Amino acid sequence: MKKLKSAREIPIGTAIEDAGCSREYHTGSWRNFRPIHDKEKCVNCLTCWIYCPDGCVQVKDGKVVEFDLKYCKGCGICAEECPAKGKAITMVPEEKKE
Ligand code: SF4
Numbered sequence: 001m002k003k004l005k006s007a008r009e010i011p012i013g014t015a016i017e018d019a020g021c022s023r024e025y026h027t028g029s030w031r032n033f034r035p036i037h038d039k040e041k042c043v044n045c046l047t048c049w050i051y052c053p054d055g056c057v058q059v060k061d062g063k064v065v066e067f068d069l070k071y072c073k074g075c076g077i078c079a080e081e082c083p084a085k086g087k088a089i090t091m092v093p094e095e096k097k098e
């Protein structure tokens with residue numbers, strides 16, 4: 001039976017050469033679903049801002065103003081965690097976004 005490698009034996013697979021280089025990776029280009037924000041239902045608790053793994057939720061003066069779709073990969077975490085009654089974020093298939 002083949003012996004598995006330890007973590008120390010596995011080569012390093014990536015390197016971050018410049019701080020902030022993730023800005024170059026527009027993960028929104030492969031999104032299947034996009035979040036649609038309902039300002040009427042939103043209570044501006046900022047839970048979505050805290051949970052979004054890509055920092056897409058844009059906040060101004062304590063209120064959600066938009067979702068940066070250049071980086072939103074459509075994971076739906078924001079919609080799942082939104083505590084607003086009736087949910088203030090709905091995930092919609094890209095082909096039905098109109
Ligand atoms: S989690 Fe929902 S209610 Fe809270 S700020 Fe985001 S959209 Fe609004």
Ligand code: SF4
Pocket residue numbers: 035051052053054055056057067071072073074075076077078079
């Ligand atoms: S769908 Fe995912 S990546 Fe997009 S705004 Fe919500 S939490 Fe962020």
